[in-house]
Amino acid sequence: MRIGVITDTHVGEHLPELPREALRALRGVDLVIHAGDLSLPGVLGRLEEVAPVVAVRGNHDEDGGGHGLPAMAWVRAGATTIAVTHGTRGWLTERLGAASALMRRDPHAMGFDRAMLRRGRGADVVVTGHTHMPVQRRVGGTLLFSPGALYVPESDPWYEWTGPGRRAYRTLRRLVPEEARRPAVGVLEVRGRAVHAHRILLEEPLRGRAGGRAA
Secondary structure (H helix, E strand, C coil): CEEEEECCCCECCCECCCCHHHHHHCCCCCEEEECCCCCCCHHHHHHHCCCCEEECCCHHHHHHHHHHCCCEEEEEECCEEEEEECCCCCHHHHHHHHHHHHHHCCCCCCCHHHHHHHHCCCCCEEECCCCCCCEEEEECCEEEEECCCCCCHHHCCCCCCCCHHHHHHHHHHCCCCHHHHCCEEEEEEEECCEEEEEEEECCCCCCCHHHCCCC
């Protein structure tokens, strides 16, 4: 079974539409997982043109009432159990995690991975979003996976870095390796209990000039 993974699309908030390259990259999968921050629910309709979709809500979906999506979903793929969560944590936890990452100059020092593994306890795979960073690591018998975000501000020349919050975010993002700051989707190849994950980098512009249509 081939499962596409996409997260943090932010359509309607930062992007005018889902880039066609992302849809092409997911062609041929049996299922699509969206790990939150759609921003607009129409994203699900576009993904359903590729394959059935399982989606969870992210923190940027709350203005839309969460679009009726759960905070967490469980997927059974043959003998493999997949837990899906966006990764939203409490305000204080998020701020303390970011401060720890900045102090240690390590973007993975936020405690995020450990928290997501606890949240998906019992699953063979835990799929997340939220940090706009890829992760692929095994802890015990569990694979923690995110392809990284579809939308990353570094790939958007019109993203506004102004304001103290966004300036601090930019400082944190500079700790992330350059390749990890590129738009991507992912695929999980599931055979029995064996799962292979890979990340597909997107090469085309996310959108045209000044918010025009995606290339």
